[in-house]
Amino acid sequence: MPRYLEGWIKQVVENALRRAYVSRSREKPVLQVVPRIMELKKKGFNPVIAEYKRRSPSGFNEERDHITYAKQMELGSAVAISVITEDTVFNGSYKYLEDISRAVRVPVLMKDFVVTENQVDAAYDLGADFVLLIVRILTERELSGLIDYIRSFGMEALVEVHDREDLDIALRAGATLVGVNSRDLFSLKVEKESATKLLEEIPAGRVKVAESGIESIEEIKLLKERGADAFLIGSALMRNPDKIKEFVEG
Numbered sequence: 001m002p003r004y005l006e007g008w009i010k011q012v013v014e015n016a017l018r019r020a021y022v023s024r025s026r027e028k029p030v031l032q033v034v035p036r037i038m039e040l041k042k043k044g045f046n047p048v049i050a051e052y053k054r055r056s057p058s059g060f061n062e063e064r065d066h067i068t069y070a071k072q073m074e075l076g077s078a079v080a081i082s083v084i085t086e087d088t089v090f091n092g093s094y095k096y097l098e099d100i101s102r103a104v105r106v107p108v109l110m111k112d113f114v115v116t117e118n119q120v121d122a123a124y125d126l127g128a129d130f131v132l133l134i135v136r137i138l139t140e141r142e143l144s145g146l147i148d149y150i151r152s153f154g155m156e157a158l159v160e161v162h163d164r165e166d167l168d169i170a171l172r173a174g175a176t177l178v179g180v181n182s183r184d185l186f187s188l189k190v191e192k193e194s195a196t197k198l199l200e201e202i203p204a205g206r207v208k209v210a211e212s213g214i215e216s217i218e219e220i221k222l223l224k225e226r227g228a229d230a231f232l233i234g235s236a237l238m239r240n241p242d243k244i245k246e247f248v249e250g
């Protein structure tokens, strides 16, 4: 059973536990995001994971065609596309994941509050290449079990942490792709300084993804100096998709 939670997070986890899904057969092989991140870095570009995000509890709200957006991100050399599939609070859907996976040839991340293997089955069937796991909502046993289950499909887990305790749990559970969310999911506050400090505490040999609150190339440069390998950006790109080129090449 996931950790006891309150408020909107309790609602999305309860929704996840009972979320219906009709399985279908996957249409394309799994793409590996980690080598692509390292490749892009070597070429001197900023590996940006561009997120398709319509709404969030922090007040974000943006309508935009998902396929047009995903193709524009791919054209702008985004290393991957993140798709929020949570449908009660974030206005996401499995259909966005399926459509975007069909429309692009870069890796696709299923961004949801994953607490069951059913959700990982859905991620695989719908064409995801990597899957978000949030340390804060899972017990340690659930986290390592889901990491193994995700990898059994050839996909990778992006394990999201917010503080040192989360990071220790993620490392014990075998995370190799670690996302540092500067936004505290409970308070919704963005804490950039503690997030950049935490980036520096992730041991070598892991791939580090800075997530949330990234609005400018200056912030990307600072995060890069503090050890980030990749940058997960949603709101800034949903508001102005043209920024992708500057973020990647800046």
Ligand SMILES: O=P(O)(O)OC[C@@H](O)[C@@H](O)c1c[nH]c2ccccc12
Pocket (backbone or CB within 6 Å): 051, 053, 056, 084, 090, 111, 112, 113, 160, 181, 211, 212, 213, 214, 232, 233, 234, 235, 236
């Ligand atoms: O819109 P931003 O500030 O660029 O943040 C994107 C992404 O990090 C954020 O949407 C996010 C990070 N972790 C999550 C978990 C679930 C849903 C959404 C998220």
